[in-house]
Amino acid sequence: MAEATAPSSRSRVRRHPERARYEAQLVEAILDESMICHLGFIADGVPYVVPTMYARAGNQVYIHGSPASRMLQSASGAVDVCLTVTLLDGLVMARSAFHHSMNYRSVMILGSAREVLDPAEKLTAFERLVEHVCRGRWGEVRQPSDKELNSTKVLALGLQEASVKLRSGGPNVPEADQGVSVWAGEIPLRTVALPPSGEDQPNSPAGSHIMSYTRPGWTAPPQPGG
Amino acid sequence: MAEATAPSSRSRVRRHPERARYEAQLVEAILDESMICHLGFIADGVPYVVPTMYARAGNQVYIHGSPASRMLQSASGAVDVCLTVTLLDGLVMARSAFHHSMNYRSVMILGSAREVLDPAEKLTAFERLVEHVCRGRWGEVRQPSDKELNSTKVLALGLQEASVKLRSGGPNVPEADQGVSVWAGEIPLRTVALPPSGEDQPNSPAGSHIMSYTRPGWTAPPQPGG
Known part of the structure; x- marks a missing residue:
């Protein structure tokens, strides 16, 4: 494989560069599989990291509003964010303490986020946010009113400075560990959906997108270990 | 319940203050159940958010090193971090797009992280990091060499400015949604461990802490939905 190239100096992975990837397809797959992001921004000179909902739409992500409030107090129009x-895929159990690790796939996006102000784009962003959580949901629920649209901020962030970092496979076994007699390997982790709890409305039972909830990247429901 | 009090102005939850909690016991339970943190810091005036391993030890957390490198370039001794x-607990499916939400428990810790330099404390931090991933593991694997200890940075961060934000329960049903005929409820999400993959060493089969991997806060392995 040709050496991957970072889209910018600051988005180049410095630690463990062998774990770095920059292909758009991989960035998109991770963004589409995961459900929450951690949004970093600076307010009053201090870094904040807030978990929030997001959704990809082509070459950008829309970010759901609540963290935006504090952020937008300190800047108007556009703000630097990360x-x-x-996605945590597994625990890597080595024969030595030092070589314990985790298997994961992560995307980091640097850039300047803009607030979405155009009503039509904002409605599109809401649609993407709902469909990101559950595909097929937007068409069956009540659409946002103008008041609802106005009461939530939405940010947009381009994927130009996105990088992927990932690890997969079993533990490293350096020479110093070759004589160590202890089990080593990987404990895979998965996120699974349990049966939904809620109430059917008259003539509106839960569809298969609720009863058999799945996501891009999810395989058939795994059997838990143990 | 008496109104919760934030430990500092900047750690007070502003959006959805009804979701805020500040009890140490709850902070500790969330930290002990989760496996990775997202660490925010400022470098060259830009925010970065990096996923990494951590472990709680009493009233502080130890943070595993790789993100520290870039961070420590821009400050020596102590650095402002978040x-x-x-923990994502479920998807909240409302009858309207606007009221869709997620159930979650999150901890945010603000503070100044210090690099752990004392060799004895650094060894303790490594022990906590390994035991956080898998209780009982430290005693059965090769201990770190001096070279290994020196090659990884560890940070310590006190829990003084920790806050919890959480949501649980079903969707909000405002008046505008009461006549909407669509299923609504929660799709619970869980992290589960799958059967481990690896190789037994002679006379060292995987113990129950590997074969039946569990964590503080995990209940009996759930059956996946669908």
Whole structure:
């Protein structure tokens, strides 16, 4: 494989560069599989990291509003942010304490987020946010009123400075560990949906997108360990 | 319940203050259940958010090193950070797009992180990091060499400015949604461990802490939905 190239100096992965990837397809797959992001921004000179909902729409992500309030107090129009999404795939159990690790796939996006003000784009962003949580949901629920649209801020962030960092596979076994007699390997982790709890409305039972909830990247429901 | 009090003005939850909690016991339970944190810091005037391993030890957390490198370039000794840990508990499906939400428990810790330099404390931090991933693991694996200890940075961050934000329960049903005929409720999400993959060493099969991996806060392995 040709050496991957970072889109900018500051988005180049410095630690463990062998774990770095920059392909758009991989960035998009991780963003589409995960459900929350951690949004970093600076307010009053201090860094904040807030978990929030997001959704990808082509070459950008829309970010749901609540963290925006504090952020937008300290800047108007556009703000420097770092949006990070992480999928934890497994625990890597080595024969030495030092080589314990985790398998994961993460995306970090640096850039300047703009507030979405155009009503039509804002409605599109809401649609993407709902569909990101549950595909097929937007068409069956009540649409946002003007008051609802106005009461929530939405940010947009381009994917130009996105980088992926990932690890997969079993533990490293350096020479010093080759004689160590202890089990080593990976404990895979998965996020699974349990049966939904709620109430059917008259003539409106839960559809298969609720009863058999799944996401891009999810395989058939795994059996838990143990 | 008496009104919760934030430990500092900047750590007071502003959006959805009804979701805020500040009890140490709850902070500790969330930190002990989750496996990765998202660490925010400022470098060259820009916010960064990096996923990394951490572990709680009493009234502080130890943070595993790789993100520290870039961070410590821009400050020596102590650096302002924000460490956020989030457990996603479920998807909240309302009858209207606007009221869709997520159930979650998150901890945000603001503070000044110091680099752990004392060799004895650094060894303790490594022990906590390994035991956080898998209780009982430290005693059965090769201990870190001096070279290994020196090659990884560890940060410590006190829990003084920690706040919890959480949501639980079903969707809000405002008056405008009461006539809407669509299923509404919660789709619970869980992290589960799958059967481990790896190789037994001679006379060292995987113990129950590997074969039946569990964590503080985890209940009996749930059956996945669908």
